[in-house]
Amino acid sequence: MNLATAMKVNRLADAVWEIPKTEKSGMLVPARIYGTKRILESMDAGVFEQVTNVACLPGIQKYALCMPDGHWGYGFPIGGVAAFDVRNGIISPGGVGYDINCGMRLLRTDLTLADVKPRLDALMTELFRTVPAGVGAKGFVKLSRRTLQDVMHQGARWGVKQGYGWDSDLIHTEEQGCLSGADPEHVSEHACQRGMGQLGTLGSGNHYLEIQVVRNDRIFDRSVAERFGIHGHDQIVIMVHCGSRGLGHQVGTDYVRIFEKAMKRYGIFVKDQQLACAPYQSPEGEQYFSAMNCAANTAFANRQVIAHQIREAFCRVFRESPERLGMRQVYDVAHNIAKVERYERQNLLVHRKGATRAFGPGSPDVPDPFRTVGQPVICGGSMETGSYLLVGTAQANSESFGSTMHGAGRTMSRAQAKRMVRGATLQQNMAEQGILVKAVSMSGLAEEAGIAYKNISDVVESVDAAGITRKVAELLPIGNIKG
Amino acid sequence: MGKAYRFLDEIVLGDLAFEATGDSVSELFESAALAVIEAMADPLTVETNWTKDCLLSESEIEDLFFEWLNGIVFIKDAEGVIFHSVRAMVRHDSENNLWHLDATLTGDGVDATRQDLRTDVKAVTKHLFEIRPDESGWYARIVLDV
Numbered sequence: 001m002n003l004a005t006a007m008k009v010n011r012l013a014d015a016v017w018e019i020p021k022t023e024k025s026g027m028l029v030p031a032r033i034y035g036t037k038r039i040l041e042s043m044d045a046g047v048f049e050q051v052t053n054v055a056c057l058p059g060i061q062k063y064a065l066c067m068p069d070g071h072w073g074y075g076f077p078i079g080g081v082a083a084f085d086v087r088n089g090i091i092s093p094g095g096v097g098y099d100i101n102c103g104m105r106l107l108r109t110d111l112t113l114a115d116v117k118p119r120l121d122a123l124m125t126e127l128f129r130t131v132p133a134g135v136g137a138k139g140f141v142k143l144s145r146r147t148l149q150d151v152m153h154q155g156a157r158w159g160v161k162q163g164y165g166w167d168s169d170l171i172h173t174e175e176q177g178c179l180s181g182a183d184p185e186h187v188s189e190h191a192c193q194r195g196m197g198q199l200g201t202l203g204s205g206n207h208y209l210e211i212q213v214v215r216n217d218r219i220f221d222r223s224v225a226e227r228f229g230i231h232g233h234d235q236i237v238i239m240v241h242c243g244s245r246g247l248g249h250q251v252g253t254d255y256v257r258i259f260e261k262a263m264k265r266y267g268i269f270v271k272d273q274q275l276a277c278a279p280y281q282s283p284e285g286e287q288y289f290s291a292m293n294c295a296a297n298t299a300f301a302n303r304q305v306i307a308h309q310i311r312e313a314f315c316r317v318f319r320e321s322p323e324r325l326g327m328r329q330v331y332d333v334a335h336n337i338a339k340v341e342r343y344e345r346q347n348l349l350v351h352r353k354g355a356t357r358a359f360g361p362g363s364p365d366v367p368d369p370f371r372t373v374g375q376p377v378i379c380g381g382s383m384e385t386g387s388y389l390l391v392g393t394a395q396a397n398s399e400s401f402g403s404t405m406h407g408a409g410r411t412m413s414r415a416q417a418k419r420m421v422r423g424a425t426l427q428q429n430m431a432e433q434g435i436l437v438k439a440v441s442m443s444g445l446a447e448e449a450g451i452a453y454k455n456i457s458d459v460v461e462s463v464d465a466a467g468i469t470r471k472v473a474e475l476l477p478i479g480n481i482k483g
Numbered sequence: 484m485g486k487a488y489r490f491l492d493e494i495v496l497g498d499l500a501f502e503a504t505g506d507s508v509s510e511l512f513e514s515a516a517l518a519v520i521e522a523m524a525d526p527l528t529v530e531t532n533w534t535k536d537c538l539l540s541e542s543e544i545e546d547l548f549f550e551w552l553n554g555i556v557f558i559k560d561a562e563g564v565i566f567h568s569v570r571a572m573v574r575h576d577s578e579n580n581l582w583h584l585d586a587t588l589t590g591d592g593v594d595a596t597r598q599d600l601r602t603d604v605k606a607v608t609k610h611l612f613e614i615r616p617d618e619s620g621w622y623a624r625i626v627l628d629v
Contacts, residue, residue: 044496071496074610074626078497098606098628135523135603136563136593194560204603205629206497246560249605249628253553256609273609414499414602414629415492441600483603 002041005048009033009040015068015465019052026056026271034400035068035462042411042454046072047079053271054082059089059280061348065400067355068462069379069409069454073097075274078354078410081403084280086340086347090268091285092277093259093292095351096338098252100292101299102207102243103174103334104356104378104406105307106389106475110326111318113213113234113478119317123211124436124479126313131209131306132201133483134440139200141305148192149184151199152247155297156332159304166329169304171367173332174357177300179339182293187247188254191291195247195298200305204444204483206407207242208383209310211479218474224373224391225473228330237475238327239387240306241380243336248295255288280349289338296337303332330389331376333357335406341365343401350401358392358404358469366392377469379460381408383437383480384430384450388460390469404469405460408453417452418443430480439482448482486510488518491624494611499602499627504620508544511614511621512551512571512584519555519607520566520590522627525599529567530591539584547573547582548614548623552607558588565598566590602629 003009007023015036021027031051033040047070054076055064061083070079075094084090116123132139141164143151151158156177159165170176184192202209216232219225230237244251259276262284263269268277278284307329311322318325338351359366359375366375377390385408396402412420423442426449430437439445463469488503501518505511520526537554541547551571559565571586593600605628614623 046496072494074495074498074608074628098608134595135600136559136565138563190557190561194557196561197563198560204600205605246605249560250557253556253606257549260609273612276609410496413492413496415490440595441602443599443601447602 001037004043004045007048007052013466015462019048021055024052027052029055029060029063031055031064033066033070034466034468036458036465039068039458039462043070044072047077050077051080053275054080056271057082057090057092057275057277058268059084061085065403067405068459069405069407071410073353075272076351076353079405080353081351081355081401083343083348083350083401086280086349089280089349090277091280091289091338091349092275092351093252093255093288094274094276095353096292097336097353098249099243099336100248100251101296101334102336103299103303103332104380105240105303105332106330106378107238107307107310107327108229108330109236111236113236116211116236120436120479123313123317124438124481126317127209127310128438128481130309130313131481133481134204137201138197139305141199143196143199145192148196151301152182152184152187152294152297154178155300156304159301159308164305164308169307169329172329173300174334177304177332179293179296181290182297183290184294186287186291187251187294191247191250191254194250195245198245199302200309201245202242202483203245204441206448207483209481210239210383210477212237212239212387212475212477214473214475220471220473227370227373228376228389228472229328230389230473238310239378239380239475240303242302242306244295244299245302247298251291251295255291258284292338296334300332331378333378341402348401352403354406355403356406357402358396359402360392360394360397363397377404379405379407379456381456382450382453383448383477384435385456386477387475388456389472389475390460391472392469393467396468400468404463408456408459410452411454412452414447417449418446420451421446421449435477436479441483445482486514488514495626499629500625502622502624504622506620508573508621509571511623512548512573513569515552515623515625516555516569516571519552519604519627520569522602522604522629523559524565524601526567528597528599529565531567531589532591533564535588537584537586537588540581542581544582545614547584549607551584552625555588556604556607563593564590565593604629
């Protein structure tokens with residue numbers, strides 16, 4: 001094999017590989033990478049270096065994982081998953097990322113491509129106006145300091161209470177859109193100031209809002225798809241990818257600095273400053289966990305407000321209520337988070353950075369409509385190639401700390417993508433393919449070109465072959481809004 | 484080497500890395516700030532209707548530099564502005580063993596209709612973070628989460 005590492009990488013199964021703990025000094029457990037041979041060969045050197053650095057962190061259990069969409073990040077690789085014993089393990093902001101609870105939300109509709117195509121331009125214009133995106137964008141929700149605290153406490157529930165959404169949205173959201181243990185006391189004044197005006201905004205980078213179509217021949221498990229409200233026949237769905245905005249970014253920034261100092265006191269040494277961490281059961285660890293939950297709840301609220309705005313935009317364009325358009329939420333799932341979960345009668349703090357929870361059938365944390373089939377998993381691909389809806393499996397619970405992939409995964413730097421394609425050209429080419437794109441930043445658009453990403457189908461085949469999620473449906477883009 | 488910055492595309496994929504240089508530490512603080520500013524928007528399209536003075540002190544130069552760059556990211560969100568230019572003066576107070584920064588940022592409120600907006604920088608990371616004097620002045624390497 002032609003790999004970007006000199007470390008020994010052993011094949012465990014069709015799409016599972018292991019780097020033994022003898023390959024790097026300080027590794028406490030092996031590192032495991034999910035992916036077909038082709039995916040493994042496409043991974044950059046940073047993945048191998050970073051996943052083995054994670055394997056050195058105190059209290060890590062079983063193995064450090066990287067999903068097939070993994071790529072070079074900071075501290076943890078993107079696609080990294082690691083579980084730590086809550087009694088003697090650490091918590092690390094670098095294992096969550098700065099965009100705390102960056103995640104995906106998927107709304108289904110009863111509309112078809114034939115309904116939407118004639119009005120796609122008007123719909124995209126209305127969505128672009130209604131859901132602010134890009135640097136410095138402000139949302140329509142005006143928060144006081146008091147109401148921001150309510151948002152941090154209540155997450156998506158706050159949004160629904162204000163009339164921004166439906167009660168059923170909450171059942172169809174990871175943790176019902178509200179993580180407990182969120183105390184705004186541990187969120188800095190700077191974080192609050194950054195978050196005040198940003199509720200209901202997309203941000204930029206790889207964040208987007210996308211109108212997608214589900215073709216009949218791209219449904220792989222019709223029974224599970226029907227349970228998720230997906231029936232094909234050129235059905236229209238809407239996907240949102242965004243997170244906690246400036247509030248979460250500042251929480252990450254604040255606690256990396258706090259942890260750098262705390263590590264010296266706790267005698268913890270890490271191989272990368274961005275892996276700064278503290279014992280989970282320490283004042284610093286508990287404060288970060290609490291602040292992270294505040295930011296995660298803000299992200300749930302952010303996506304809740306955006307979903308409301310999407311429904312309102314559809315309502316204006318189609319002159320029908322969102323209820324009559326069947327705009328129910330399929331699911332909302334986090335992919336940058338640390339959560340206490342129970343595995344083999346042990347409470348573990350599971351870090352997912354660019355990885356999605358993927359609980360299988362029967363899990364008490366999977367809501368009733370899905371409990372017998374497993375949790376919906378929403379994976380966003382590049383804006384040119386499409387996305388996937390997957391379902392969690394029992395094997396994920398037993399093998400990968402209930403985790404799977406989150407997207408396509410980059411293979412090219414932003415600068416390289418910009419050298420290869422201009423934003424305006426890309427926009428024109430996509431229009432010719434039937435995908436209407438509206439973007440605040442043309443250079444930002446070029447950075448997100450499909451050529452900069454792995455083929456999401458290869459990534460999905462990897463987790464399907466490994467058994468940690470199963471394919472349900474492919475979702476093909478017809479309209480994309482980017483910051 | 485003089486005041487300069489250069490975006491690096493060989494050390495990160497999803498994020499944005501750059502190296503900055505300066506004949507003096509003040510020049511380094513200016514050149515690195517300009518890189519952060521340029522990541523967010525084309526400064527030539529930003530007017531100068533807004534100005535802010537920034538005073539910071541830290542005992543370590545690494546901390547002062549990190550706080551300075553993160554401060555720019557904070558101001559972008561908290562005040563809803565992007566930037567046109569920057570002036571920075573750094574001095575070392577050896578009596579109190581403190582580094583002091585006296586800087587001024589100039590820019591304008593965000594307006595996508597008038598400005599060439601680029602990326603919303605989330606944070607300045609500590610990944611591969613480096614600041615040091617070198618043979619021709621000062622050098623730094625920074626990775627931005629975008």
